Amino acid sequence: MITTSVAEAAQTLKQGKVLAYPTEAVWGLGCDPFNEQAFNEILRLKQRPIEKGVILLAGQISQVEHLLKGIDPTIREQIIQSWTQRANNERATTWLLPADEHIPQWIKGNHTQVAVRVTNHPLCIALCNAFNGFIVSTSANPAGLEPARSLQNANQYFGAQLDYLNGDLGLSREPSKIIDASTGTVIRA
Numbered sequence: 001m002i003t004t005s006v007a008e009a010a011q012t013l014k015q016g017k018v019l020a021y022p023t024e025a026v027w028g029l030g031c032d033p034f035n036e037q038a039f040n041e042i043l044r045l046k047q048r049p050i051e052k053g054v055i056l057l058a059g060q061i062s063q064v065e066h067l068l069k070g071i072d073p074t075i076r077e078q079i080i081q082s083w084t085q086r087a088n089n090e091r092a093t094t095w096l097l098p099a100d101e102h103i104p105q106w107i108k109g110n111h112t113q114v115a116v117r118v119t120n121h122p123l124c125i126a127l128c129n130a131f132n133g134f135i136v137s138t139s140a141n142p143a144g145l146e147p148a149r150s151l152q153n154a155n156q157y158f159g160a161q162l163d164y165l166n167g168d169l170g171l172s173r174e175p176s177k178i179i180d181a182s183t184g185t186v187i188r189a
Helices: 006-014 036-046 073-084 122-131 151-161
Strands: 019-022 027-030 055-058 093-098 113-118 135-139 163-165 177-180 186-188
Touching (some): 006 019, 006 122, 027 036, 027 151, 036 135, 073 113
Parallel strands (some): 019 163, 055 113
Antiparallel strands (some): 027 135
């Protein structure tokens, strides 16, 4: 199914299916992060090992507020500013945050932290809000291939194996940078 309806796309996620959707820079694959079967389907589609973990994408800070509780207030403010005070063409920032008991082990992979991004992409915000929470976000490509940059490209990779939310990519040229909140270390520049 290809849709432009955010409500239909959110329903796809709630039904335990995988969804391809445009993000700030590339197309992503998403699912309900609490549905292990859907998550395993993403790993199968991408040929990605579970040990790596994935990014969680939120439409607003309140959806991931619980993960910011133990963070030093100065770092917490830096994280929030990176998510809220960014131009549409500026590269997004994903933060590695301490995972709490609500984050499934399969999301973290072999890590104690979880990768989290609050998006400013209007379609992704609407999708997370319609889903009523954060979703899995990993690039739409089989391992070793370039991330999809169009619906056509994502469809060439995955065909009828999943559903698609059609829309425009954001204005960023590169996937998000990743920073470890506990050390300030840039993991992906």
